[in-house]
Amino acid sequence: MQNRLKVWSKRNTFLFFLILCIISIACIIGIKKILTPMRTIDLLTCNKSLEKWTDTDHLEHYVGNELVEYINGGAELYFAYGFKQAYVKEYRNDSGRNIIVEVYEMDKSENAYGVYSFDTDGEHLDIGFEATYAYGLLKFWKDRFFVRIISESEDETTRNAILFYGKQIADKIHKRGVKPGILSYVPTGRPSVKDLRYFHTNACLSNFYYLSDDNILGLNKDTEAVTYEYMVDNQLLRVVLIQYSLSEYAKKFYQTFIKSYFFDKSIQDSDLHGTAGYIERVEEGKYTGIRISARFLIIVFEAENRESCEDVLNLQAIQL
Amino acid sequence: MKERNHLDAHGKFIRPITRRDFLKGTAFTIAGLSLGVDIFGCGNRPPEYTPSIRENALANKSTVVLIRSDEVLDESHVPNQSVIDNMVNRAVTSLAGEKDPVAAWKSFIRPSDTVGVKISENATHLEIVKTVVRNLQSIGVADQRIVVWDRKYAGVGYAGIEDRSQSFGYRNNISKIITDHCTALITIPRTKVHWLAGITGGVKSWLGSVTGINTKDRDVTFVIHGDSCAEVCSINAIPVIRDKCRLVVVDALRPLFHGGPQIDPKFLWDYRGLLMSTDPVAVDTVCLNILQEKRNEFKGREWFINPPAKHIFVADKKYGLGNSDLDKIELQEYTI
Numbered sequence: 043m044q045n046r047l048k049v050w051s052k053r054n055t056f057l058f059f060l061i062l063c064i065i066s067i068a069c070i071i072g073i074k075k076i077l078t079p080m081r082t083i084d085l086l087t088c089n090k091s092l093e094k095w096t097d098t099d100h101l102e103h104y105v106g107n108e109l110v111e112y113i114n115g116g117a118e119l120y121f122a123y124g125f126k127q128a129y130v131k132e133y134r135n136d137s138g139r140n141i142i143v144e145v146y147e148m149d150k151s152e153n154a155y156g157v158y159s160f161d162t163d164g165e166h167l168d169i170g171f172e173a174t175y176a177y178g179l180l181k182f183w184k185d186r187f188f189v190r191i192i193s194e195s196e197d198e199t200t201r202n203a204i205l206f207y208g209k210q211i212a213d214k215i216h217k218r219g220v221k222p223g224i225l226s227y228v229p230t231g232r233p234s235v236k237d238l239r240y241f242h243t244n245a246c247l248s249n250f251y252y253l254s255d256d257n258i259l260g261l262n263k264d265t266e267a268v269t270y271e272y273m274v275d276n277q278l279l280r281v282v283l284i285q286y287s288l289s290e291y292a293k294k295f296y297q298t299f300i301k302s303y304f305f306d307k308s309i310q311d312s313d314l315h316g317t318a319g320y321i322e323r324v325e326e327g328k329y330t331g332i333r334i335s336a337r338f339l340i341i342v343f344e345a346e347n348r349e350s351c352e353d354v355l356n357l358q359a360i361q362l
Numbered sequence: 363m364k365e366r367n368h369l370d371a372h373g374k375f376i377r378p379i380t381r382r383d384f385l386k387g388t389a390f391t392i393a394g395l396s397l398g399v400d401i402f403g404c405g406n407r408p409p410e411y412t413p414s415i416r417e418n419a420l421a422n423k424s425t426v427v428l429i430r431s432d433e434v435l436d437e438s439h440v441p442n443q444s445v446i447d448n449m450v451n452r453a454v455t456s457l458a459g460e461k462d463p464v465a466a467w468k469s470f471i472r473p474s475d476t477v478g479v480k481i482s483e484n485a486t487h488l489e490i491v492k493t494v495v496r497n498l499q500s501i502g503v504a505d506q507r508i509v510v511w512d513r514k515y516a517g518v519g520y521a522g523i524e525d526r527s528q529s530f531g532y533r534n535n536i537s538k539i540i541t542d543h544c545t546a547l548i549t550i551p552r553t554k555v556h557w558l559a560g561i562t563g564g565v566k567s568w569l570g571s572v573t574g575i576n577t578k579d580r581d582v583t584f585v586i587h588g589d590s591c592a593e594v595c596s597i598n599a600i601p602v603i604r605d606k607c608r609l610v611v612v613d614a615l616r617p618l619f620h621g622g623p624q625i626d627p628k629f630l631w632d633y634r635g636l637l638m639s640t641d642p643v644a645v646d647t648v649c650l651n652i653l654q655e656k657r658n659e660f661k662g663r664e665w666f667i668n669p670p671a672k673h674i675f676v677a678d679k680k681y682g683l684g685n686s687d688l689d690k691i692e693l694q695e696y697t698i
Binding site: 107110113114115116117118119121160162163164176177178179190192195196245248249250251252253254255257258278303304305324325326 | 379380381382384419438439483514547557558559562570576577587589590592620621622623624625626627628630657663666669670672696
């Protein structure tokens with residue numbers, strides 16, 4: 043009896059250590075997978091192939107400023123969001139149709155979201171963190187990657203292939219990434235908030251809403267900013283929210299904006315140094331208002347009346 | 363309402379041009395006032411290679427011909443070559459006021475010319491380029507004296523339309539195709555809305571003919587990227603480019619009305635148009651209006667082209683390159 047128990051005990055001990063070893067190896071592999079920096083090029087290695095579509099072996103790689111060779115005149119958009127490198131790969135089917143896969147690696151996930159936020163109109167799909175598909179173009183972001191997959195012409199076969207390659211790439215990105223913190227201050231729960239865009243530079247703001255040839259809001263890579271449209275009482279207002287690294291910068295550019303934008307108005311010292319904000323009627327009878335709150339500036343454009351302008355400034359201010 | 367001065371005693375801006383100036387329509391008057399400000403950034407260069415203000419600015423109206431055809435694109439958006447041929451013929455004869463296409467082409471290009479045909483890489487429909495090159499040959503321009511190019515990629519003759527594997531190099535940062543080889547230039551850009559410059563067209567197309575630029579405008583020959591690329595027109599104001607350019611043919615078969623230069627198919631539009639003019643500023647002004655109208659229609663409200671295409675107006679008000687005022691443009695529209 044005792045011998046049997048000894049054998050049973052030895053067997054169990056052996057099994058215990060075997061299982062422990064297996065678990066340890068699995069953990070080591072898992073940890074190694076997490077700790078090993080993911081190479082961007084690996085995202086383009088397809089584990090599964092898609093019938094009728096072949097890899098053309100056409101692969102382009104652009105690091106930093108080299109991106110201008112690929113998107114002449116358009117690379118600046120990516121530079122404004124901490125661009126690191128990009129890979130471009132091409133697939134072709136037996137009908138001669140092409141699919142171009144572009145993987146852009148940014149410095150952080152917030153900036154990958156920023157590029158994605160430039161245009162989010164289309165069908166929203168469950169690929170990556172967020173994805174949009176329309177007319178043969180899939181765009182998604184996940185972690186620090188922004189991915190575009192495009193075909194010159196769209197049919198069901200091409201659409202399926204685009205989504206197939208998109209899912210393959212998204213699945214290879216292990217981290218989900220985070221959205222910019224400034225988004226938590228936007229009243230996004232309201233259906234009246236539309237076209238939310240995240241940005242840093244004046245060039246990006248000029249693309250959403252042209253303000254000035256000079257950088258009168260002191261925007262740069264260290265400023266966090268969003269802009270969105272706000273629909274209220276059949277009015278479409280434009281809101282710009284900026285978070286500076288220091289409250290002194292917010293004060294400085296609050297004053298710069300008032301002096302530069304309302305150059306032809308009677309501006310009092312109390313307007314420049316107060317915290318109540320400033321609202322003024324400008325061209326086409328529209329109202330523009332600005333308010334400062336610690337490190338934040340809120341600016342509202344295109345209001346039909348003073349009350350709407352003030353209401354939206356207040357609405358945004360209470361979120362801070 | 364008091365209006366403060368825009369410039370100080372030295373002719374420099376004391377305040378920036380804002381959105382409000384555009385809404386008031388004063389922005390380009392201010393731009394015109396800045397003529398004395400040295401922003402060429404070109405250093406010591408021969409005058410013919412340095413942007414300059416045209417002294418004999420256009421006094422007369424500029425003519426822009428717009429041809430459209432429903433037949434020019436098929437369901438897959440592929441251009442029909444014979445329809446393109448007809449569109450180009452109609453455009454050139456209308457612009458020249460001649461019935462015969464050969465006579466019309468000869469009013470712009472001499473058979474003895476060496477012609478540089480500037481295209482936009484990966485954008486211009488090559489069917490238009492083929493028609494233009496064949497027409498040049500039809501008036502007696504030798505095949506080996508036609509160069510088709512964009513940036514550093516060039517091809518010679520009809521075969522060079524597809525095979526642009528040659529490189530001609532640069533002189534004073536300007537393509538030698540322009541400085542050393544060609545006596546006449548034709549540019550065939552594809553118009554589109556551009557995220558940094560407002561729009562792309564005849565004026566901005568010459569950017570692809572120079573080197574020594576970078577997006578940060580640091581230690582460069584041509585300072586063109588700041589202020590929404592307002593100074594990109596200075597390239598067009600380089601005498602060897604400005605004076606050799608005889609014709610601007612704008613590909614508006616399928617313009618991109620938002621988000622360019624990177625293509626987003628939902629903003630591509632089968633406009634099926636082609637524009638021709640000798641005035642790059644006038645033809646861009648017409649394109650600007652076409653694209654703006656499309657954007658308004660798409661959104662069902664005003665959807666401004668952002669940033670404003672300042673370079674078109676700076677090209678007019680500062681450099682005298684052409685007319686940006688619609689009242690000074692005669693638009694001839696035809697449908698075939």
